[in-house]
Amino acid sequence: MPMQAAEVTIYVTDYCPYCAMAKRLLTQKQARFTEINVENRDDLRAWLVKASGQRTVPQIFINGASIGGFSDLSALDKEGGLDPRLGEAPSADAPPMPR
Ligand SMILES: N[C@@H](CCC(=O)N[C@@H](CS)C(=O)NCC(=O)O)C(=O)O
Numbered sequence: 001m002p003m004q005a006a007e008v009t010i011y012v013t014d015y016c017p018y019c020a021m022a023k024r025l026l027t028q029k030q031a032r033f034t035e036i037n038v039e040n041r042d043d044l045r046a047w048l049v050k051a052s053g054q055r056t057v058p059q060i061f062i063n064g065a066s067i068g069g070f071s072d073l074s075a076l077d078k079e080g081g082l083d084p085r086l087g088e089a090p091s092a093d094a095p096p097m098p099r
Pocket of ligand 1: 013017055056057068
């Protein structure tokens, strides 16, 4: 596991097994992440659809880039792409994630 430099944000809802699996994988990676609950947040759900092209939760972003849901995160890990992404520092002028 490289030193984590990346900013990881995960959008979740209250009852969401895939959210739990995504958080478990990130925790196994010893990744720090910001969790944003979009339960009853139609504004954020609409933004997520635009930003990710997906309608499900969780939605995970690394340095503002959409990764997708748990299956996408897991596939990225299996192909060896997750650790490098977690090691990438965000650009200094990156806008904050909506919350
Ligand atoms: N392939 C997706 C499946 C995610 C999924 O089905 N999430 C459920 C909640 S655990 C969901 O969003 N259901 C529809 C909804 O809540 O609007 C992933 O791995 O993240």
